[in-house]
Amino acid sequence: MHHDRVKVQPRKVKKGEQVQIQYQGLLSKSGAPEVWCHYGYDGWSNKATVPMQRQNDGSFACKIPAEGQTEINFCFKDAVENWDDNSGMNWNCEIVSRGLLF
Numbered sequence: 001m002h003h004d005r006v007k008v009q010p011r012k013v014k015k016g017e018q019v020q021i022q023y024q025g026l027l028s029k030s031g032a033p034e035v036w037c038h039y040g041y042d043g044w045s046n047k048a049t050v051p052m053q054r055q056n057d058g059s060f061a062c063k064i065p066a067e068g069q070t071e072i073n074f075c076f077k078d079a080v081e082n083w084d085d086n087s088g089m090n091w092n093c094e095i096v097s098r099g100l101l102f
Contacts, residue, residue: 005084008093013066015095023052023076024059025084032078035060039075041068049077066095 005025
């Protein structure tokens with residue numbers, strides 16, 4: 001998934017691999033010194049929040065495991081609980097089975 005504010009690598013996410021999420025949205029552009037990625041799987045089960053690391057370009061990045069069956073759900077927050085949840089839609093990244101990659 002590539003979006004003007006969010007990039008996910010690799011493009012084809014396989015179950016069990018590490019996924020890098022890079023965020024350059026409203027929170028980073030408004031000067032937040034710290035940003036966290038709040039994520040879950042398959043409709044927000046097994047939720048967790050991890051700190052993101054500031055990158056040289058001003059974005060924030062983190063790695064999370066693709067442990068869900070079908071998707072990773074995620075959004076972002078800063079230290080004072082301002083959230084970027086994509087206007088209530090959050091972000092989702094499909095997890096594909098190894099047999100579907102080509």
